[in-house]
Amino acid sequence: MQTLSSGDSEQASSLHQRILDDIESRILSGEWQPGYRIPFEHELTEQYSCSRMTVNKALTQLAKAGMIERKRRSGSFVSKPQSQAAVLEIHDIRDEVEQLGLPYRYELQKSVSRKSTAADGKKLEIERNTPLIELTCRHYAGKRVFALEERIINLLAVPDAAQTDFSKQSPSPWLVACVPWSNAQHAIRAVAADDNVAAILGIPAGAACLVIERQTWNAGQPVTYVRLTYSGDSHALVARFAPSQG
Amino acid sequence: MQTLSSGDSEQASSLHQRILDDIESRILSGEWQPGYRIPFEHELTEQYSCSRMTVNKALTQLAKAGMIERKRRSGSFVSKPQSQAAVLEIHDIRDEVEQLGLPYRYELQKSVSRKSTAADGKKLEIERNTPLIELTCRHYAGKRVFALEERIINLLAVPDAAQTDFSKQSPSPWLVACVPWSNAQHAIRAVAADDNVAAILGIPAGAACLVIERQTWNAGQPVTYVRLTYSGDSHALVARFAPSQG
């Protein structure tokens, strides 16, 4: 019979959660090193005086979090330290600016409906001559341009976009609200501002900018590509992570 | 009685997984809009001809993924599109270089044991005069410097680091292997290379660099701070995400 760490910092209400926390703390503390074979389910059943389902629930979650590996007939083993994966929260630009305590303003710079070219195909996986909308917008924080947004939207995936007026509302929230998405990919780079970008952002040409490119798909169909350019000194992406968070 | 989408692209082996996929696809397709009250557990039990536990497992996972919200006495409801959160995989630099097909080389530039100053306190939440090690290393891809690593390690948290020779092995893998960590935070920025960094990376002064700063804690105690500087044209962080991935 094993004593549960009920005196832990935060009390876990459910039994399977306490079991999970207990095993997790043994792993994180180093008491159970990578490769260690943790007790079998039926042993934990006795130790915690509960049914196998309850133990299984805890172990299944630990396995999903990558802390343990489970093998039939062999048992469950503590994983090697996992490849570090950080959760990046991507906020709405409006919120970002307002959290800085600055007045937010949005401005549509350019809006063109056209057929896709080969260059578009590199941004979004669409065939040539696909109808699309190309948008260029600016997000202001006070009087400064906080971010430059360049976007193309696949009209085959989002026909409604053709009838939508993006001069008042920014395309990002509209897309998030109206279009389901199943998959996305980010690329984050540091690039030097070219003359055009420099003029828009009000920084010297060649200055460092943070560029975020995002492609979004829905059910295998490309939806939109966006390139956000931030002045390097005005923006940082922040990511927090912990080794196992359900 | 409801027909399961068994003809889906990828066959889900378990029943609760098929139920999960089925409900998820209804949400992603827009058939069940945000706010829609999904059938009660006992209704789904009938629809899928299974026990409540099985339905519950699927719904619990969907709730954990943020796709639905569950309320006692009211039911389960489709969530509003969640704030976009991307999973950033942080790879070992060695792997990164080798995946580019380039020979990897590591070089320790500087290693100093000293007491912390106020400047260190801004990087890592430690008090003044805490013993620490300061390291400066270079990671080469072929003949070019791929990344510059500047690190401090809290010797109160990692006393072993004082006796470790970092001239042969890079501190990151050593730390990952030897020190459990419970929490970390990244900040990703674009900065201009100063003269020193420019000389090391072999780029013009002022050129755009991608900087990743990471602080790591274990059980509330600060462990290490590292600042990685990549030449802007050589590196991009890539993150993929989907709205619900267990």
Place this chain on the structure above:
DNA sequence: CAGTGGTCTAGACCACTTC
């Protein structure tokens, strides 16, 4: 072939919340 984890059941009690 024996024992592991993977999955599922039918039923139970409870806390909470809205009615």
Place this chain on the structure above:
DNA sequence: AAGTGGTCTAGACCACTGC
């Protein structure tokens, strides 16, 4: 007060796999 989700049980069958 009634019905929801949250949790747990005791037992079952199965597939896989290392002995």
